[in-house]
Amino acid sequence: MKNSFVELNGRQRAFALVDENSGRELVGPEYDMISPHLEPQNIVPESDDGVILVKGKLNGKDVVVISIEGKFQGGGIGEVSGAKIVAALEEALDDNKNGKTIYPIIILDTGGVRLQEANYGLLSISEIQNAVIALKKYVPVIGLVPGRVGSFGGMSITSAVLSYLITTQKARIALNGPEVIEQEAGVREFDSSDKDLIWDTLGTRQRVKTGIADELVEDDVETIRTAISAAIDQKKDAHRTDQADFYLTLLDKIDFSKPLTTDEYRKIFSETKAEKHEIPVTVASDTPGDKSRGRLWFEKLTGIKNAKSEYPTVLAAEVDGKEYIAIVPDKHNRFPRVRNGEVGLQEGFVISKIVNKIVDEDKDKEVKRPIILIVDVPSQAYGYKEELIGIHISLASSAAAYAKARQAGHPVIDFIPGDAVSGGFLAHGLQSNRMIALADKSITIQAMSKASAARITQRTIAELEEATKHVPAMAYDIFNYEKLGALYKLVHDVSSWDANDDAVKEVHDLIDEAIASTKDQPTDLHFRYETPIAMASGRKATIKMREMVDDQWDK
Template identity: 70%
Template sequence: MNNSFVELHARQRALALLDAGTTRELIDPFTDMISPHLEPQNIVPESDDGVVIMKGQLAGKAAVVIAIEGAFQGGGIGEVSGAKIVAALEHALADNQAGNTIYPVLILDTGGVRLQEANYGLLSISEIQNVIIALKQFVPVIGLVPGRVGSFGGMSITNALLSYVIGTNRARIGLNGPEVIEQEAGVQEFDSSDKDLIWNTLGTTERQATGIIDEVVADDVTAFKQAIIAAIDEKKDSHRDQQVDLYLSLLDQLDPSQPLDIAGYRDLYHQVKVTEHHLAASKSSAVAGTKSRGRLWFEQLTGIKNAQSEVATVLHAQADGREYIAIVPDAQNRFPRVREGEVGLLEGYTVASVVNDLIKADQAKANKTPLVLIVDVPSQAYGYKEELIGIHMALASSVSAYARARQAGHKVVAFIPGDAVSGGFLAHGLQSNRLIALDDLAITIQAMSKASAARITQRTIEELEEATKHVPAMAYDIKNYQKLGALYQLVPGVKGYDDDPKAIATIQAVIAEALASLDDVPADMSFRYTNSIAKQSGRVATNQVRQLMDEQWNG
């Protein structure tokens, strides 16, 4: 096709969208801002790290196009590529706040986190999501999913946060790729060799029919430009991240023990009767819930014994003037893929409902209720039904709620006594102002299980473990995570299952100090790259990118 948009590469796509003669690329290949983390793994880097940032005009309006190159590392987000996106979006936000309107357009051709820089990818994606949510208060943030790779992983959550999403019939959208689901849950859950099933489930025909993508256009540059211009002119916003009652009502009417096919889900989606949902605070009970570090610390910090909730996997309550929230396992849960504490459909939307209610209740208050997130999430849920319904949108709803709470003035602190993995961590933890973790080697913190990461990167587990020795961002332990500069505090002397008064008092004091540190500081996540560890070693490349963007944004 002579005017194909799909067949273009990232730089060509950006040039094709913007008006001829108006374009200027920022941090271009001649800047040579490459990832410092790939060559130690014997991977050849790219001089633009797979992301093109181009300013110009779109039908005469100021615009910035952010294009991800799917041909480089599957469009995975690493430290440099992520920092380029964040810095560009932050400048667009500042311009809009100053009354200088500029429209951001994101071209998503991405598998999500770049597993060779796993924890950098997760941090970057959470920071991208934060700025998108802030930007949407001023202008529509338009997303394009042309094809090739599609939009997967943590960037599918980002996709669900965008105002308006346009794609072709060659695109797919989903949180977990079929190979990952097959690895984690078995071939009977999702057969990654069944191409028809994959396209029928994740392709844009189904995604448009069930509200996951807004518009499907022909694979044509002009068609994309026209759709973008119309979305900007009409200020289109589907508010996908705030459809909480719709999906909680849908899940009420779903029997997960029964098979669910594509036609059955379409019928359910279009016939659902929407009711309001508000989760009451957790209460004490006589029966202990399924054991976990997250549950233990929720009960110890709130004083609620054997905490029970109408949604068994989501605990929340106020204590000491703070709102505590935990996602916990439930061995008998009707959704089998969340029985070990994974974040699934119900968890994402329920957490969003709780936080949205808090935002509304505190809207007129000068002093907002602080949020304390207790993080012990082994991953997101891996299941066919979850992908068909769109688990990435459930997680996006939680991300959005936490980010909007923080941006509205709620202090948000995440305390990590357990695992913090993948989309589960993005949905519950990574939108915090402050991250606190126990110095406990039993904690796993990463973007994907070792088995799945090895399969996707075509390595053995032994080769993967060897690579982690050279790149701390690939490691699975909390000690290496601290080296990135992401943690506000790593707490020594307390373990995940400690329950003595001294341990509890220690954590209460650390949380109180973290909250106090947020007095009179910006409601953003800049601490992660401005603290001493980050500046000296953990986020050096991030800070270099940010400085370059500062120098180049206005020419």
């Protein structure tokens, strides 16, 4: 095992990838940049918050290695660790823009969002994804999933936007972990005690065969170095999030009312050839759709009564020069796991086609169309077939499309009249320039349901609720979310279900105001760090970490 990469800790992994004596760590443990959100929950923090940054050379090329320590809080991403990753990626972006080539390498050994800092984790992961997408215009961003934790949650969505993903056979890749699927959908959907099922579905041998990862290598330091170096030299890019037509064609071939084995799926995958899918048109109908806050506000803001689309869970329409997009429930949908408005396999790919078409149509226009996201998503879809096929690629396709649109100059504005939860929010909401939310107690905004969060963090629901009193990022309500500083406006005089004429006018006016506020502003996500709440308290640790990485980057 002396040459095993998997057996190394996060810091050893980072230094193992760079040429001997070339590595320099940034904001190492001696700076004691701990998370301020763990000790109030009686959790011992880590002096580097579980992320190691090392600048050095790989076969003579400048690289920055971002290594997530899976042994600390399951490799979960919180405020400080997330800010550390984002800061390093943005420094690399600035260098590449200025003609100084440096290649980012991300070692993923992570469960995704750190549930003890839930909403900070979601914000940070969306910001990581934004930086990766911007960097890919200049250099490939290489990912490595060695194990033992693997790659789960929002960081698996991130893995799908990376240029190239290398794995060992000791890792797993998925959006939802087996225990979460079992908690949310039942043991008949996914038995978390069935290890053979888990590895056959989520293991990297299966993932490479079905395009979720790109290369399976031996657990050997030099072999991994060689694979990463080759990916950099050959500028490899899987373009995973640009394959909406392929996946929509594949989904057309699968009967979601019947069982599906891994062997059957591999056969369907290998035989599928992409067919062009038309962009869905939303029209008025005589038949009302399933009731939801997202549907209510989409219909009120667009003026389309009983809105209906070829893909019934995705509504999109251009009105007065703005594109409105909503995800809504459909109780008779052929995908059972999205019948309550969840974001699933089809939704992410359809949205990516809609948004990418807008970007393409407006590429030569001086003024870009605003894109208005109406957010009412109770979560991502939890299901065996969703994980087997790779739901995280669908969500990444949507997130990447929104990020590309914003980076191309399109104002991307959230209006949140309903729930904004977990991967659903990452896919449909968190890549926006501005977020407007209603101050309504019925809105849930979080990284995971209370039952699943309690199970994963090994707490009772009562203990979880007690922790939210001390850490606003763990709370489930929009009022605590406001304390993080990410919102553009919290609307206090309009309720979720009260879309009367005055309320609709007020929301329209706020959307127009938000669009105007983006004029001549950066097309990134820095606004979240610059609000008065963010600077005073909500993102203080984020701002400090960014300053420290910037200060040490060129020393």
